[in-house]
Amino acid sequence: MSISVQHISKSFKEVTALKDISFEVKEGELFGLIGPDGAGKTTLFRILTTLLFADKGTATVAGNDVVADYKQIRNSVGYMPGRFSLYQDLTVEENLTFFATIFGTTLEENYDLIKDIYVQIEPFKTRRAGKLSGGMKQKLALSCALIHKPKVLFLDEPTTGVDPVSRKEFWEMLKRLQKKGITILVSTPYMDEAALCDRIALIQDGKILQIDTPETIANQFPKKIYDVKADNMYLLIESLKEYSHNHSVYPFGEFVHYTDQRDDFKPQELTAFLQSKGLKNIYINTTQATIEDAFMELAK
């Protein structure tokens, strides 16, 4: 196991940030912690990177205990915190050299590992980090986290606030790093990114809701799920919420995802109900559940 977390709990005064969290990440795995702000993801990252003590439980990273062997862990992991944490007044190149020196290595020694990422910011290597765009900061932070060739990479919400194109590029980079044998633990609030991980843990309010492959979690969705559409979205949502047999009603892009309480649900009855509410061009059809549907069902 590359990461092993056993019954970790952590509270800050009266706020419980993590409640009895356990999971394992295999060597070379790309493992996603999927959950919204305030779920406890950052607290968990800080415990695993030895920056914070847990109240209860144990954890090991690359075979080292997070309390007893914290020095070994600090040498063998890369950590990219959610908030940009590089030196704003140093240039791109100075930041990289600084982090390389701290870890007793050089930019040249591990250039191969960061090459793909670094070439994209190399044209700006004399620019101060504070003056970079969001996408470039992210690439520099990742380069700095990789400069000492870590065994395990911790990425705390690397794509939050990043546009879909840059997010896609970032995940392609992660896949390439994984091929080089690095274990990656990444957190994200974007449910569509969950599908790109080998396995995921859905986390909310400090508790793990489920751990499995993204396909399994989506396939295990307990209800038949329907795409519903009509000419007036606002009225459609209001009407579906009013329908007494509904189990869940969630806007989902151009459709509303609807589940019914009954096993013998007949879409025609719902069509008739929606017509009686004055809706037109009604479309109801079964659809495939996504990770986001699964998350909402579990978090309900």
Added chain:
Amino acid sequence: MNNQNVIEAQKLTKKFGDFTAVNAISFKVKKGEIFGFLGANGAGKTTAMKMLIGISKPTSGEAKVVDYDVYTQPELIKNNIGYMSQKFALYDDLTVRENITFFGGIYGLKRSEIKQKAEELINELGLHDVASDLVGSLPLGWKQKIAFSVALLHEPKIIFLDEPTGGVDPITRRQFWEMIYKAAHEGTTVFVTTHYMDEAEYCDRVSIMVNGKIEALDSPTELKKQFQVASMNDVFLKLARG
């Protein structure tokens, strides 16, 4: 200005030195519309929005927001719009009720109006138990819902939302969009930026900015047809990097 439009921009441009952040964008937003304003990071969305809300003077071009000119009447624009962003919305060190009172006062509401509106808002969002709690102690999703309601206190004609749902859990994100639908249904125009492409599908019309220009503007259905793809995410991926 056509009285069905609440925003009209004509060749609106903003330059910083020799860098053109917003390059001659022209578009109209209709009353009661949910208008999605999309683009990659650095495409010029925030700069464009700052001009529309009256806090940044354009370099050239024209724009009218709620009948007022962005060059000469920025204060009137500010009185008639609401604004909230992911980064700043409410004061963490004030309670829920104090925030409502403060923003009500800023927007020039009378004391009696503020009192009444505060009760309505607390009722509607079910905030009785936390009305005297500091906003900083609340979950992000709650804060964003309160911030949205606060931005509507003075019954603005348009509300500008800058990535209002970033990092918010999926259920609250949907409740937030239901609030948007409700506001639009009641006649408020909603101008919204987002990085969630499923949210782009919720908009009546969507514009996509690329390198300072608007490269596409239509309903999600038409955009998907035009680019022959199945989702707004694919439209965005096709466009945003040229």
